[in-house]
Amino acid sequence: GSELLEAERAKSAINISTLSTFLFTNEGLARKRRVLKILQSEKVFDKSQNYFAGRIDRFETALARAKRLRQIAVRHGWSNEDRMAANDLISEPGPYGLHESMFLITLRDQGTPEQHEKFLKMAEKYKYIGCYAQTELGHGSNVRGLETTATWNPDDKTFIIHSPHLTASKWWIGSLGRTANHAVVMAQLIINGKSYGPHPFVVQIRDLQSHEPLENIYIGDIGPKFGYNTMDNGYLLFNHVKVPHISMLAKFSSVDLKTNQYKRPASASLIYGTLTWVRSTIVMQSGGVLARGVTIATRYAAVRRQFQDRDAQEWERGENQVLNYTTVQIRLLPLLATTFALHFTGKAMMALYAANQKKMSQDAGKVGGPQRGAGPEETHSGSDLLADLHATSCGLKSLASYTAVEGLEVCRRACGGHGYSSFSGIGSWYADYLPTATWEGDNYMLTQQVARYLLKAARGVLKGSREPSNDTEFILTNFLSRQDTGAAFDILGNDADLVAAFAWRSAFLTFEALKHRDEQKKAWNDLLVDFYRLSRAHSQYMVVKNFYETLQSTSNELDVETLAVMHKLFRLYALHTLESEASEFYTSAAVTVRQIQLARTTAVMKLLAEIRPHAVRLVDAWDFPDWQLDSSLGRYDGKVYEDMFYRASELNPLNRVTVDPYPDSGVLFKRNDAGSVKPKL
Amino acid sequence: GSELLEAERAKSAINISTLSTFLFTNEGLARKRRVLKILQSEKVFDKSQNYFAGRIDRFETALARAKRLRQIAVRHGWSNEDRMAANDLISEPGPYGLHESMFLITLRDQGTPEQHEKFLKMAEKYKYIGCYAQTELGHGSNVRGLETTATWNPDDKTFIIHSPHLTASKWWIGSLGRTANHAVVMAQLIINGKSYGPHPFVVQIRDLQSHEPLENIYIGDIGPKFGYNTMDNGYLLFNHVKVPHISMLAKFSSVDLKTNQYKRPASASLIYGTLTWVRSTIVMQSGGVLARGVTIATRYAAVRRQFQDRDAQEWERGENQVLNYTTVQIRLLPLLATTFALHFTGKAMMALYAANQKKMSQDAGKVGGPQRGAGPEETHSGSDLLADLHATSCGLKSLASYTAVEGLEVCRRACGGHGYSSFSGIGSWYADYLPTATWEGDNYMLTQQVARYLLKAARGVLKGSREPSNDTEFILTNFLSRQDTGAAFDILGNDADLVAAFAWRSAFLTFEALKHRDEQKKAWNDLLVDFYRLSRAHSQYMVVKNFYETLQSTSNELDVETLAVMHKLFRLYALHTLESEASEFYTSAAVTVRQIQLARTTAVMKLLAEIRPHAVRLVDAWDFPDWQLDSSLGRYDGKVYEDMFYRASELNPLNRVTVDPYPDSGVLFKRNDAGSVKPKL
Ligand SMILES: Cc1cc2nc3c(=O)[nH]c(=O)nc-3n(C[C@H](O)[C@H](O)[C@H](O)COP(=O)(O)OP(=O)(O)OC[C@H]3O[C@@H](n4cnc5c(N)ncnc54)[C@H](O)[C@@H]3O)c2cc1C
Numbered sequence A, B: 001g002s003e004l005l006e007a008e009r010a011k012s013a014i015n016i017s018t019l020s021t022f023l024f025t026n027e028g029l030a031r032k033r034r035v036l037k038i039l040q041s042e043k044v045f046d047k048s049q050n051y052f053a054g055r056i057d058r059f060e061t062a063l064a065r066a067k068r069l070r071q072i073a074v075r076h077g078w079s080n081e082d083r084m085a086a087n088d089l090i091s092e093p094g095p096y097g098l099h100e101s102m103f104l105i106t107l108r109d110q111g112t113p114e115q116h117e118k119f120l121k122m123a124e125k126y127k128y129i130g131c132y133a134q135t136e137l138g139h140g141s142n143v144r145g146l147e148t149t150a151t152w153n154p155d156d157k158t159f160i161i162h163s164p165h166l167t168a169s170k171w172w173i174g175s176l177g178r179t180a181n182h183a184v185v186m187a188q189l190i191i192n193g194k195s196y197g198p199h200p201f202v203v204q205i206r207d208l209q210s211h212e213p214l215e216n217i218y219i220g221d222i223g224p225k226f227g228y229n230t231m232d233n234g235y236l237l238f239n240h241v242k243v244p245h246i247s248m249l250a251k252f253s254s255v256d257l258k259t260n261q262y263k264r265p266a267s268a269s270l271i272y273g274t275l276t277w278v279r280s281t282i283v284m285q286s287g288g289v290l291a292r293g294v295t296i297a298t299r300y301a302a303v304r305r306q307f308q309d310r311d312a313q314e315w316e317r318g319e320n321q322v323l324n325y326t327t328v329q330i331r332l333l334p335l336l337a338t339t340f341a342l343h344f345t346g347k348a349m350m351a352l353y354a355a356n357q358k359k360m361s362q363d364a365g366k367v368g369g370p371q372r373g374a375g376p377e378e379t380h381s382g383s384d385l386l387a388d389l390h391a392t393s394c395g396l397k398s399l400a401s402y403t404a405v406e407g408l409e410v411c412r413r414a415c416g417g418h419g420y421s422s423f424s425g426i427g428s429w430y431a432d433y434l435p436t437a438t439w440e441g442d443n444y445m446l447t448q449q450v451a452r453y454l455l456k457a458a459r460g461v462l463k464g465s466r467e468p469s470n471d472t473e474f475i476l477t478n479f480l481s482r483q484d485t486g487a488a489f490d491i492l493g494n495d496a497d498l499v500a501a502f503a504w505r506s507a508f509l510t511f512e513a514l515k516h517r518d519e520q521k522k523a524w525n526d527l528l529v530d531f532y533r534l535s536r537a538h539s540q541y542m543v544v545k546n547f548y549e550t551l552q553s554t555s556n557e558l559d560v561e562t563l564a565v566m567h568k569l570f571r572l573y574a575l576h577t578l579e580s581e582a583s584e585f586y587t588s589a590a591v592t593v594r595q596i597q598l599a600r601t602t603a604v605m606k607l608l609a610e611i612r613p614h615a616v617r618l619v620d621a622w623d624f625p626d627w628q629l630d631s632s633l634g635r636y637d638g639k640v641y642e643d644m645f646y647r648a649s650e651l652n653p654l655n656r657v658t659v660d661p662y663p664d665s666g667v668l669f670k671r672n673d674a675g676s677v678k679p680k681l
């Protein structure tokens, strides 16, 4: 395989290192190298047994790794970025996962200074190890429906946390099953018989010494999952457990100790900021998530040879690399383009988030601090931006995680039989990433948020009272103004027109949906399918636009040759998406049947052929160390078969078992030297 | 959950038992009950630890089950159908899997009476336990490229089996890794320096006593996989291993002992019959495979409640069953329709196969036995039927397995977070079924066979020399005759027109492809994407047609009410497929933009609402025992949460572990009573 990959690399002039730098910055690349070196020097991070070990061994190893990582972080004084780089390289969820994310963040963002002193300090020292317990057996998406109660007792100034039914059991809570000794518990706050909705409470759940559950608290791991098995997702039930007043995280709302009255939250937007941030992060990561699969499959498809080309001449000896078959190209190369599209979109998403944060803190300064509630939407300047941010993060989270999930499986399948081996490195990665389509807002449900926003924007635009204040309002306004003259987008000849066609479709679907809802008064539920399509269309528009604008603003960071290929990738992403969703583009009259036909049979096929020679260098630019990919098929050096064979014959513990194969014999294993499959810790 | 499912069952008048009988016959249903009772009475088949055990334990259990099953089959004198029913119920691949299928079938079909005596008898007694070793590390799809050699030695009348390179290593071979003592090995036959292509050899690979590999034979298990881990897929290398003349399976071709000359195969069609049969079986099973996921997801979606409907009135108390949300319906109900569509198509596929077998043996009788080679295609009457059978089995295998694979994941995701738990019962089923998309012809590659057949048929039709001899020729002819007058299909009003629209699109794409290939002389490779689309279109046509025809010919087997719902399912399948593939239907001018819009926004949505009340009864008719589904979410009685909780808290071995969670402590597990997770064997 090595010669084949060398030949691939020789025939393209893509500048891998400038492209990598463009994607990740020199600082990011250097950090990765530095962290990688440390991880590789520690035997606990040795990955060679990962694919063989059973759940309990894997969990034990993950715990050892989590501990070691924390020790290293302290010793080397790692920044947050360093730790995240390490997690990326290790690529497995671990038992401190929720402690180091949602638990700490929630304490920080929603705790008062007093609570920081009491809880956050201990948590930062890993004396308190926590989790974020929101979802219950009976309720996930519908947070307001949570059944766990926290009842205020004015007599002794405590809350009673209680799980009234089996379905009130907290469920799916990462790091809870075996690891955490504290939890942020979302529970219905009840004061004087009245419910004030879910609020966060910090609750100690296990003894700090024995690590056994405290009295009247029932905890366990929820069992094996499709993936994510190095994490101890857990369940948690309370039987009238008393906690002090300070347990309720009180930065935004609280119970007044003296009056026993509820104090209203400052601004919902501030509270939900964390969710937006988490979704933005998912968008940011999606390109890289997908790129792992694309890297593995592309390299393998360049090494794998199968069949002579049917039309090959006598003198064209040898078998064809499967990457040369157009049915392999049509699966992999648009996904390769997608990795960049998502990456640039992620960056734009993060920039939008940052702009919003800045704006909010400026506004907060102006009007007297974040304690002041948001005024009516029309007058509060930060509010539109916030609504836009919220909708953008919902739509893009849904589209980006969906695209990455689906794409990874396409990559795995493109590898034929060997893709099914654990050694492909795609399957486990896919399985661990998969819940991203469900958590932080189920991908279907999030689309209702996007639709709600677009409908509202469209209503505003129809009123026509003011200038468009953001891009969404702009494309809606533009659509209205040209609605009667029609569109004539030169999608095959002009890149800006291609972007405009996506905008047109999104605007068209928005006004269609508005008509159904406002004029025809259709029930919300009857429109969910349309809303899903609308959100998808709008989000695809944003991705196409971000890709386009990134390339527009890239003047001298990339050399001409590399930039030219990036332009082709842009066109491939846009045209391939367009022809996959062709019918919405017709219906909206953004394009003609003839244009779609040309896109499908000519333009896309031509782009595949043009990008093909650069495929290996393009995935190289994603800069995944072999150690991270842990894949026989995706090795940088192309030694696919040697590595498959080595892992199967040398590392595989099942080969240390001899069976008695005959049905009449009660003996199963005549010899079993499989032993433990844990790495030496 | 129980009340909810009871209410669901109460509100539909579908006759479950007549529908089940219609699907499976009374005999089939009775067989299932009988076999199930036996299996449930044996503790080795207890499934309660399946989701918890690691690979080696799972393999050991699978071996125990395989042995026990064989003993039971002998004791009860089971038929082949009984055994298959048992496998369906157990639902996990086992170490005798390839012995009981490809090994025995190949010996039977390709062995001479002498070879039957020597090999088959021993194999039927499970003294020889075998596997089918075709694929190699370097070659799977391209069988002609296999590298293992079998060189004829005229001096001592033996073959030398040899693996010249690492890539010649047999790979992926089911039942080989630990279990088999014999293998059918496909190897390049070499006589006197000349290669005659791959041929099957029966080779002993392990000692019958010690079960250790024989000298110069290297065998092992290939390691863990995305699924299928109860099977020991293996590798196998030969270092100049000598086998006698009788080892080459000689029914169709052989080496003459006296002259050392190669004897040509009788008829390629006879040899490839097995492949067609295997593909037909995949088509036959696909409906049931998908129905498992649909059953689980539909029952769960009827039990799961989340949110109040946005437009709900004050008096509509309580949360909505998620099955009422149209974004859940649009995912599950078309798949429910698909299960029936695939099932009826599978039956038609099997009937076509049987008709072909009959025809072939009649022809064989006429012209002097199967030994006679097939004449030129145009004159041999069985030949067209065979080509049609071959193409049909390729196209439908590709579409059916693709549809089932994709559909299962849609079902899993529709279950939200709980779908990700192993206890959903969908994930492991999906993972085990997944390779069906790759083996017996990779789903992408098979479509080239379909296209080749359609192109040939189209060329024949264009010549116009004779009447259409089968349905494919008929629809192509019909298209040509109406090409200039155009189509005006009343897809929304008339079911026959709906079928005709699918036929039209298939014929349109066929002639388009023909134009590209024959007139524009495009390279084969440049047309693969079009071929893929063509095959998909043609196969969808066949599925729609089979569904339609099944209902047409169903006079009194189903009551009126049930039949009416089945008609709706037909329309839902057809219209939903049509609108998902809308752009091909426009382009071919089979339908108008307006029709598609109406199908999408009106007809499909209306069908969802009409089918919704019958959903639970419809999945009940698939008649899966709970024992088979092994799913908390899909339980017949709806006790979802109780079962999730029981499995997590009582069965989960990780909960018998106490950890030390602190990073500074080197202790990982303070207590580990997890013990073994094997069922008591
Ligand atoms: C691996 C993993 C880790 C997790 N970690 C944590 C954690 O650490 N802490 C925590 O609190 N939670 C955690 N969760 C839970 C997760 O947040 C929820 O599973 C998720 O929010 C989905 O909610 P649900 O399971 O209730 O889905 P449901 O809401 O039950 O969804 C079921 C189906 O109904 C549909 N549906 C529901 N409501 C509507 C509606 N109104 N309109 C249309 N369709 C609807 C959905 O689209 C879906 O198809 C985790 C989950 C997983 C899988």
Ligand SMILES: Cc1cc2nc3c(=O)[nH]c(=O)nc-3n(C[C@H](O)[C@H](O)[C@H](O)COP(=O)(O)OP(=O)(O)OC[C@H]3O[C@@H](n4cnc5c(N)ncnc54)[C@H](O)[C@@H]3O)c2cc1C
Binding pocket: A304, A306, A307, A322, A325, A326, A327, A328, A413, A414, A415, A416, A417, A418, A420, B098, B132, B133, B134, B135, B138, B139, B140, B141, B142, B171, B172, B173, B174, B228, B233, B435, B438, B439, B440, B441, B442, B444, B445, B528
């Ligand atoms: C679980 C499992 C069990 C198996 N059991 C057995 C067994 O018991 N015995 C046995 O002999 N084998 C077995 N196999 C092997 C199986 O039959 C092969 O994996 C399968 O035939 C695919 O071949 P491949 O892996 O060589 O794919 P490849 O041919 O390498 O395919 C790789 C990619 O290239 C593409 N491609 C290849 N050639 C072309 C072309 N000409 N045109 C366009 N695209 C092309 C494919 O579409 C695919 O995307 C098993 C496999 C699995 C996964």
